[in-house]
Structures are given as C-alpha cells and as structure tokens.
Amino acid sequence: MRTRSNRAPECGLCGARMKKNGHDRLGxxxxxxxxxxxxxxxxxxxxxxxxxxxxxxxxxLAPSPQPSGSRAFRKRTSWCWGLRP
Ligand SMILES: [Zn+2]
Structure with missing residues (x-):
C-alpha cells in the first residue's frame, strides 16, 4: 500500500487529505x-x-420535482448534502 504524501493538501470542501491525481499540462x-x-x-x-x-x-427550496435526469442530478449535487449551512 502506498503511503499518502505528506504534502497532500486538504480538500476545501470536506477537509480530507487529497490524493495525487497525475499532473496537469505544465507538469x-x-x-x-x-x-x-x-x-x-x-x-x-x-x-x-x-x-x-x-x-x-x-x-x-422549491416544491418542484427533481429535474429531468434526476439520477445524474443527484450524483452531481450529492456533495451539497455535506455542507453546513
Ligand atoms: Zn473532499
């Protein structure tokens, strides 16, 4: 099992240590x-x-059903449930 880098930044949304995910165009x-x-x-x-x-x-906040493609909608917005108001 690979050890996680000590330099890994914390996630701005949930505070977890982030994992390396390759490099961008500029390396x-x-x-x-x-x-x-x-x-x-x-x-x-x-x-x-x-x-x-x-x-x-x-x-x-609206009494409307979920938008079309509600499965994708739920996946797309699932992170919102983790937010503290
Ligand atoms: Zn996170």
Missing part, C-alpha cells in the same frame, strides 16, 4: 479528493460548484 501535481471527487482545479471547479449548488438549492 504540476494535481490532487483529487477521495471523498467528494474534488480535483485540484479549484478555479474552474468553484464556478461549476456554484452552478451545482444553485441547482441543488433551487430544487431543495
């Missing part, structure tokens, strides 16, 4: 959270996460 280390599948591309991700959270809250 920099990329990281992936084993808990919530967050990768090290924080900037792109946060924009997507905001959209997902908006979608999630739109569903949560």
């Amino acid at each position: 920099r280390q990329r990281w992936m959270c084993p808990g919530c599948r967050t990768t090290g591309a924080v900037r792109d991700l946060s924009r997507r996460r905001r959209a997902e959270l908006a979608e999630f809250l739109g569903w949560l």
